[in-house]
Amino acid sequence: MANDWMHQTVAQFETALFANGSLEVDGLPGPTLTNEIHPLFAINRWAQGYDQYTKYFYHRMQPALQLASLMITESCTLPWFTHVSFGQRKYDSTGKVHIAPTRHEHKPEGRHETRMRLEKLSRILIIMFIPRKYRKTNDGTSWGITWPHSSFPWFRYFSRSDLPHIPSKYYGPEYGKRDMAIITLNSDFQDFFYDGYQHFTPSMTYRVWFMFASTLVHELAHAYYYWLGRSPSERFHGKEPYWSKHDNDKESELGFSWESVTWGRIPNPINDTIRDCHALVSIKSEAFYYPAGRQKALRSLINHHGVKFTRIPLDELQHGYRSWLPSAAWRGNQWFVADRxxxxxxxxxxxxxxxxxxxxxxxxxxxxxxxxxxWRQKNKYSPPPLGPTFMLIYERNTRGQCSLHVAVNQSLDPYLQDIKWQTAEMGLYDCEH
Known part of the structure; x- marks a missing residue:
């Protein structure tokens, strides 16, 4: 991933990233969250035993766990989960399954029941770090993975006493169709919280806290869907649905949907690693079968009123630009570009x-x-804009012809506008009191 041409290209603009305040910033205020940590993330939900050291550094995770807790308790951020709870699964004209809005998800009862279901999930959820032995495996390179119990190859190294307690009633017939999931997180997170934090600047620490909270709730989105136990009874063959009909041109990936709706983007370190958590960026890629689609999208960006772009001669950058395609080396690209x-x-x-x-x-x-x-005054939630920032636009046609444009200190963010339109069109925040 470190050899990805686009990662290397963005990193070459380090001066602009510094000037934009995306790298190291002096005088950052410390975290001031005072909310309690949700039972889902309490210390007793984390596995012990084989290569698990959470009990030694749990206190260092507190700011990230507080942020993750706010994502699933605050009225303004809860609607994503309420929609999963009470939205209706439907086939669209192409045979894909999406979650359609229903009235019940907007009622106080729907929000209350969603909170109760999340609290019940905390009684059966298991969270662990991927053991370092598996760091270089396909699973080990993931930011996080969520599967039903005992699906991981390292599970055989754990005894029952290493795992969080699950009351016996959750193994009974009432809950028999529900999958009890394990959330596993990249081992680099554990390395950071154990002792790596000592070598990180305040800016880098904030970035790791943020990515940890984001990854944790991303995986919780999958675990919550398993916990609902709805798929076995709804003729959709157990597949994850699209969170909304607007996502059906992407992969069906609830975690990335949550990130997009809540953050307004899918964050990603420049070098795609936690060990050296450089500046965070977000990327949105679009694929078009016909040149007209690409040209229209490019014109809407480059010719945007008031935004000045500079074209960068690609020959001045390292070789490789002609073969670069949006890939999974950037978190979220595999969601945007569904056909790979x-x-x-x-x-x-x-x-x-x-x-x-x-x-x-x-x-x-x-x-x-x-x-x-x-939220109280306007019943409204919008992902906060980035404000003036540094941005790159890369385009490529089927003949391998490419261009790269740069804008500095600009506020253009078309993807954020798409998210606002999507949530408004489906009435996500039209909550009754």
Whole structure:
């Protein structure tokens, strides 16, 4: 992944990333969250035993666990889960299954029941770190994976006493059709919290906290769907549905849907690693069968009123740009480009640098009070914009002809506007009181 051409290209703009406040920022305020950690993430839900050291550093995870807890308890961020709880599974005209809005998800009873279901999930959930022995395996390179119990190759190294207690009633007939999932997280997170944090700057620490919270709730989105126990009774062959009909041109991936709706983007370190958590960026790629689609998307960006782009001669950058295609080396690209990257497609990729103020504000109690006031007064939640930032636009046609444009200190964010339109069209935040 470190050899990915686009990772290397973005890293070459280090001066612009510094100026934008996306790398190292002096004087960052410390986290001021005061909320309790949800029982889902309590210390007794983390596995012990084989290569598990959580009990030694659990306190260092507190800011990230507090943020993850807010994502599943606050009224403004809960609707994503309420929609999963009470939305209706439907086939669309192409045979894909999506979750359609229902009235019940907007009622106070729906929100209350969703909170209760999440609390019940905390009685059976198991969380662990992927053992270091498996670090270089396909599973080990993932940020996180969620599967039903005992599906992982390392599970045989754990005894029953190593795992969180699950009351016997959850093995009974009432819950027999529900999958009890294990969330596994990349071992690099454990390395950071164990002793790696000592070598990280405050900016880097914030980025790891943020990515840890994001990964944890991403995986919880999958675990929650398993826990609902709905798939065996709904003729959809146990497949994860699309979170909304607007996602059916992507992969059916509930975790990335949650990130997009809540953050307004899918965050990704430049070098795609936790060990050296460099600047965070987000990428959105679109694939088009016909050149007209690519040209239209490119014109809508490059010719956007008030935004000045500079074209970068690709020959000035390292070789490899002609063969670069959107790939899983960037988190989320496999969601946007559902058919996988193919050289016979036209592509437009938009990359935004994520400023440190934006990351740090999620850990501010004052900022969360503002979100609560906005929700009470307007019944409204919108992912916060990045503000003026650094962005790249890469485009490629089927003949391998490419271009790269750069904009500095600009606020153009078309993907965020798409998310706002999607949630408004489906009435996600039209909650009754």
């Amino acid at each position: 990257a193919r050289p016979d497609m036209n592509y437009v990729s938009v990359i935004h640098a994520i400023p440190m103020w934006w990351i740090a504000h999620w850990f501010s109690g004052e900022e969360w009070n503002k979100k609560r006031r906005t």
